[in-house]
Amino acid sequence: MNFLSQPRRGQAGFNPRRDAAHFINGAFTQGASGKGWDNLCPLDGSRIGHVPEAGAAEVDAAVNSARAALAGPWGRMTVSERTGLLAALAAGINKRFDDFLEAECLDTGKPMSLAAHIDIPRGAANFTMFTDVAKTISTETFTTDTPDGKGALNYALRRPRGVIGVISPWNLPLLLMTWKVGPALALGNTVVVKPSEATPLTTTLLGEVMNEAGIPPGVYNVVHGFGPGSAGELLTRHPGVNGITFTGSTRSGEAIMQAAAKGIRPVSLELGGKNPALIFADCDMDKAVEGTLRSVFANCGQVCLGTERVYVQRPVFEAFLARLKAGAEALRPGRPEDPATGLGPMISETQRRKVLSYYERAAASGARIVTGGGVPQMPGELAGGYWIEPTIWTGLADDHPAVTEEIFGPCCHVRPFDTEEEAVSLANNTPYGLAAALWTENLSRAHRVAARLEVGICWVNSWFLRDLRTAFGGAKASGIGREGGVHSLEFYTEISNVCIKL
Numbered sequence: 123m124n125f126l127s128q129p130r131r132g133q134a135g136f137n138p139r140r141d142a143a144h145f146i147n148g149a150f151t152q153g154a155s156g157k158g159w160d161n162l163c164p165l166d167g168s169r170i171g172h173v174p175e176a177g178a179a180e181v182d183a184a185v186n187s188a189r190a191a192l193a194g195p196w197g198r199m200t201v202s203e204r205t206g207l208l209a210a211l212a213a214g215i216n217k218r219f220d221d222f223l224e225a226e227c228l229d230t231g232k233p234m235s236l237a238a239h240i241d242i243p244r245g246a247a248n249f250t251m252f253t254d255v256a257k258t259i260s261t262e263t264f265t266t267d268t269p270d271g272k273g274a275l276n277y278a279l280r281r282p283r284g285v286i287g288v289i290s291p292w293n294l295p296l297l298l299m300t301w302k303v304g305p306a307l308a309l310g311n312t313v314v315v316k317p318s319e320a321t322p323l324t325t326t327l328l329g330e331v332m333n334e335a336g337i338p339p340g341v342y343n344v345v346h347g348f349g350p351g352s353a354g355e356l357l358t359r360h361p362g363v364n365g366i367t368f369t370g371s372t373r374s375g376e377a378i379m380q381a382a383a384k385g386i387r388p389v390s391l392e393l394g395g396k397n398p399a400l401i402f403a404d405c406d407m408d409k410a411v412e413g414t415l416r417s418v419f420a421n422c423g424q425v426c427l428g429t430e431r432v433y434v435q436r437p438v439f440e441a442f443l444a445r446l447k448a449g450a451e452a453l454r455p456g457r458p459e460d461p462a463t464g465l466g467p468m469i470s471e472t473q474r475r476k477v478l479s480y481y482e483r484a485a486a487s488g489a490r491i492v493t494g495g496g497v498p499q500m501p502g503e504l505a506g507g508y509w510i511e512p513t514i515w516t517g518l519a520d521d522h523p524a525v526t527e528e529i530f531g532p533c534c535h536v537r538p539f540d541t542e543e544e545a546v547s548l549a550n551n552t553p554y555g556l557a558a559a560l561w562t563e564n565l566s567r568a569h570r571v572a573a574r575l576e577v578g579i580c581w582v583n584s585w586f587l588r589d590l591r592t593a594f595g596g597a598k599a600s601g602i603g604r605e606g607g608v609h610s611l612e613f614y615t616e617i618s619n620v621c622i623k624l
């Protein structure tokens with residue numbers, strides 16, 4: 123079955139309507155569970171198509187095909203053969219750039235300008251980047267003294283970990299899924315992916331490009347379903363899976379870690395955050411406002427690295443707030459293909475309700491609502507979508523749920539501070555430790571503060587600027603492990619030491 127050549131239902135142009143399918147052992151299938159759900163478009167709440175739900179039989183088949191590929195052609199390939207295929211895969215994604223773009227925007231409703239700039243190109247780059255890592259792996263050696271004076275030589279070998287279970291979220295579906303599949307395959311593993319139930323399309327489409335690029339059947343498998351009691355849990359509990367890499371909420375991460383305890387399987391967890399931005403009075407105000415507008419509102423606030431707590435030094439507090447408000451109010455919600463669109467919808471009605479509950483609680487607690495706080499009136503068919511207003515508050519207590527809990531919507535609380543010491547203490551006052559953004563033109567302050575923030579990544583005078591060779595991951599409740607560059611070797615390979623007595 124050809125995924126994109128399935129008959130399209132509904133309107134022509136943007137909005138092809140289509141079903142998803144599992145991708146097992148190189149073939150698309152609807153599976154035999156007979157269960158599934160409607161994939162809804164966040165733009166207008168309309169039905170995109172059907173998504174089949176995998177049961178134990180489909181998950182078994184996917185894991186078994188991944189195991190067979192590991193023992194078969196994929197496992198026997200040389201590094202250059204394997205990386206050559208992955209380069210062809212990246213080229214294949216770029217060749218079908220528009221198909222991926224269309225599918226991603228249909229599933230998420232995000233502006234095409236954003237997905238064309240970030241999601242799809244980075245989705246392809248995740249495959250080329252890690253082929254470079256695979257080609258340049260080096261390991262340690264030690265010469266060891268022995269009593270007979272002849273010595274011994276120790277050297278380390280890295281081999282693939284095996285079958286990797288990949289569980290991914292809906293906010294950057296292709297990008298975050300390939301961020302895991304890229305290094306897994308480059309380092310010789312095979313994968314079974316369970317994408318988010320809200321965004322099944324690009325993960326499915328990638329199966330087609332795997333076949334086009336000549337990746338052997340079984341190397342990349344996809345099963346659709348939900349988390350607990352469904353394909354997600356079946357996959358993480360499957361004894362044929364050697365390691366689990368997960369991006370999603372901290373609560374799901376805890377459940378997955380428990381599932382992985384059975385069989386002592388390693389996990390890599392990229393979890394939630396409640397990220398601060400620190401705006402010092404000595405910042406470049408234009409840059410700080412522009413950067414904070416992006417870090418709070420990009421992707422309608424549905425970015426794990428996004429800012430939800432903004433701390434502004436008192437002398438510039440009101441000026442900064444006024445400019446942030448003006449910027450938020452200039453963001454136009456609209457259709458993905460409209461270049462004037464600055465804001466897409468929330469992913470689902472459930473997520474919108476969750477974010478609105480924080481809007482209500484903030485209002486009930488007497489927050490000053492600087493802008494937003496509700497749902498915008500959208501024209502025509504868009505009225506059925508999951509739109510929400512970008513929202514800024516001030517005046518909430520430091521222990522208010524809107525200031526302490528991850529909301530994952532287009533909103534932030536802005537609070538003044540006086541000293542650097544106070545700013546650092548406020549920023550670190552959270553169980554999370556994913557990311558921070560720091561805005562100052564004082565070089566010494568930048569180094570000093572960055573070193574004290576308890577986060578996996580701290581940006582100075584920027585946000586979301588990523589070099590894929592650097593370590594990525596969260597501190598505290600934001601995750602376990604680091605991926606990116608050589609750091610991905612730790613999770614996607616098993617190291618063994620060879621000791622040779624001379």
Ligand code: NAD
Pocket residue numbers: 289290291292293298316317318319347348349350353354355358369370371372373374375377378392393394395425426427528530556596600601
């Ligand atoms: P989620 O945890 O609800 O779901 C993520 C994925 O896990 C989905 O595919 C879901 O079906 C699956 N899942 C849920 N429970 C499971 C279980 N018990 N066993 C197996 N699979 C399970 O998260 P979401 O709502 O899709 O995504 C938003 C969350 O992801 C936010 O908390 C955000 O901060 C986080 N996130 C983190 C990063 C990062 O790099 N740290 C990046 C993006 C998103």
